[in-house]
Amino acid sequence: MSERPGSERPRSESTGLRLRFFLFFALIGIGGALAVIGAMVLLARQGEALRLDHFVLFGGAAAAVVLGLATWVWLKFDERVARPLLAVANHLRAAAHARAERAMPAGTARDLGPLGPAVGELTAAMAEARREVDRTIAEATARTEEQRQQLATILRDLQQGVVICNLEHQVLLYNQRALEILHVAGDIGLGRSFFGVVTAQPFRHALVRLANRFSSGRHTDHPDGLACLVIGATKLGNYTLKGRVSLTVGRDPAGPEGERAERPVGYVVIFEDVTDELAAGIWRDRMLHDVTSDMRQRIANLGMIGDLLTLGEPIDADELAAAREAFLADGRILAERLDRLDEISSDLLSSAWPMTQVHSKTLLDLIVDRRSEGRNLAVETGGDLVWLHCDSASVVDLVDRLLNRTAVHAGITTFSLAVTRNERRAYLDLAWVGAPVPVRELEAWLEERLDEGLGAITGRDVLNRHKTDLWCEPAGDGGARLRLPLTTVAIDTNRSRGAVRLESRPEFYDFDLFGRSVPADLGEAPLRALTFVVFDTETTGLEPSGGDKIVQLAGVRIVNGRLLRGEVFNSLVHPGRPIPSVAAKVHGITDAMVATADPIGAVLPRFHRFVGDAVLVAHNAAFDMKFLTLEQDATGVVFTNPVLDTVLLGAAVFGAEESLTLDTLAERFDIRIASEERHTALGDALATGHTLLKLLDLLEAAGVRTLKQAFEASEQQAAIRRAQGKY
Amino acid sequence: MAANTILVVDDEPGIRLYLKRLLGTDGFTVQTAADGDEALASIEAAPPDLVLLDVMVGGRDGYEICEAIKRDPEKRAIKVCMLSAKSRAIEIEKGMAMGADAYLTKPFSMDELRATVRDLLGRGKGEP
Known part of the structure; x- marks a missing residue:
């Protein structure tokens, strides 16, 4: 050519x-x-x-x-x-x-x-020939894909948030937990700045430190290597984050072969939300301060009253009564303070121990499953269904130990196990027919070490960590029970604090973004390097100026030449007017379906955030843009993004006389969209997105490689269509 | 009517002295024991009407002495009041579950002690 x-x-x-x-x-x-x-x-x-x-x-x-x-x-x-x-x-x-x-x-x-x-x-x-190449590539990438899936699973199940960025702070990877901790509803987006969701300064500071450590070579013998601790905050809601930033090092692809120096290429942040922990710590510090502040004074008071009474000097009845009153009051206050100190120290002890919410039935089932030592004990379970706050592993081990010891001690093989609750706490009761276990015996059992898997801890340690105790008492007719009080908890199932849960998809990955940077002049940027948001609207009709409104708005993101199915915007919109049946027949959206939908004033700002600074693309973009700009005054949302039109790009490739409907282009490019998705905003946005990717191939072959060149090609086609009266 | 007998079991000599003086002044016959074994021997020799029992007593656990009294049909009638520096609700509950008739947390005032003792021994105010 x-x-x-x-x-x-x-x-x-x-x-x-x-x-x-x-x-x-x-x-x-x-x-x-x-x-x-x-x-x-x-x-x-x-x-x-x-x-x-x-x-x-x-x-x-x-x-x-x-x-x-x-x-x-x-x-x-x-x-x-x-x-x-x-x-x-x-x-x-x-x-x-x-x-x-x-x-x-x-x-x-x-x-x-x-x-x-x-x-x-x-x-x-x-x-x-292409099929042959595809087969080879498919085989070669299958294993990589499998590993990628495994990585995706691991990342998804991590309790910490993980975000990987390049040196321009563009997000290359994140896991589901990161979205929850950062309290974003899918806005983080591949290719967007990490600093859009977290406060930049602490991370910049950490990165400068790490870069210095790397360039001076100190990282080789530094205990933390190329990582350091960072305390930051989310931009949404100002939650406190605690995490580690690790610098990623790679070979400079620009350097001459064989002499490629290692250089930082990006960084990994692993973080968790410590807002509650921090608040608890601050609260504890304040409590400790309040509690201990005048203890010395109280003790001095007691000492002085003691001295006064033992002086042997005559003292009248009123003075004696006053001294006695003061003595009792100071003693009481000191005792109260000590109780508070005791509480705070117990909190410290138990907060260091991992407690989780466990359902009573689950806990009892675990104990029954655990039955060690092969004694064939029959254990019947029952009682109240309640959520317990405890470390189930150590509680299961403790109760299992008690079960076995009691069985031997009392010669019993049948037990019943139940959780009952009152207004203050729950009790795990292990009951049997027979005499209670003597205190001395029980205390000896509690001093034994439990399973080695728990470390060298005793039953008494488990009780202390749970701020509880244990006793054996007679129960019912000739029966006895071991009673273990446990804390109940009201479960908060909404752990994500309102953030929308996205489906985890492997498209969250794009390591190709490493080494990419967006040129200052967007126009000169290669089309492939741009982020596009391809969108489509469904409306009440074809006359935006005649009062027709949007009923559905959908968009998909294309980053680095890849359409990300995991990053989709799709929202029904209440049009504020009835949907004509002729329009409903086209897109299938009825008045009933939009009855509870948000109005455009609520949807458009969200879409604006989703779009960010991406290039907007639509099929027959002028039509959709007209709807968006007509809402500008009412919503205050202005789109200043560059806009491309797949109709004009198609005309630039195939000639203006060719049919350029979305259906024709999709058919020409062998793009298959499920029939039920066609003529929905999301289905059409997807079809347009795939069409854009094919057109980018053809445009590139025709020498149209930058955004500026794409605009020029579009402009020529627009001029031809204007002359032909088609546009 | 013979004076009621009270056994004070505590390993703190100061507390023993204080309680002996105070309750003696009130007209009770007061015995003391410094540890669990001594206490059980004393109960065996001359069963008291009330035991003021420190939870953390040397030799044996206060709960154990309480258990020994309350699970012996012959001694069950002896009243037991636990005295403890432990003030958590679960500890009090445990003491009551072990059969204690009352539970006083340290520090307690003279008046609280007197009221509790009277209550347990079923005697009216001002009557020794």
């Missing part, structure tokens, strides 16, 4: 070829006519027998016949050769660059002789 300026080629090629054929035939016709006239003139000079008017008559007629013949042959040639040639060229181009390897429509190259079958064989051979 020739290397002519790309943006001009599609137009000049489609009209130029036919023009050249036309000029060729025009030359034959005019030349033939001139030759006939010339011959006549020569004949006239040599013989007088012929009359001049006959010359003119026959000469003119001959010239007209030649001209007419040439015109007729040209018309046939244009119809049967020039146009089919262009169709074949478009077909080949689509096959070559957009991988649309369908057979040519029948009859396209009927008059081109063996060219038609040859083109068919070529595309078939190319398709086979």
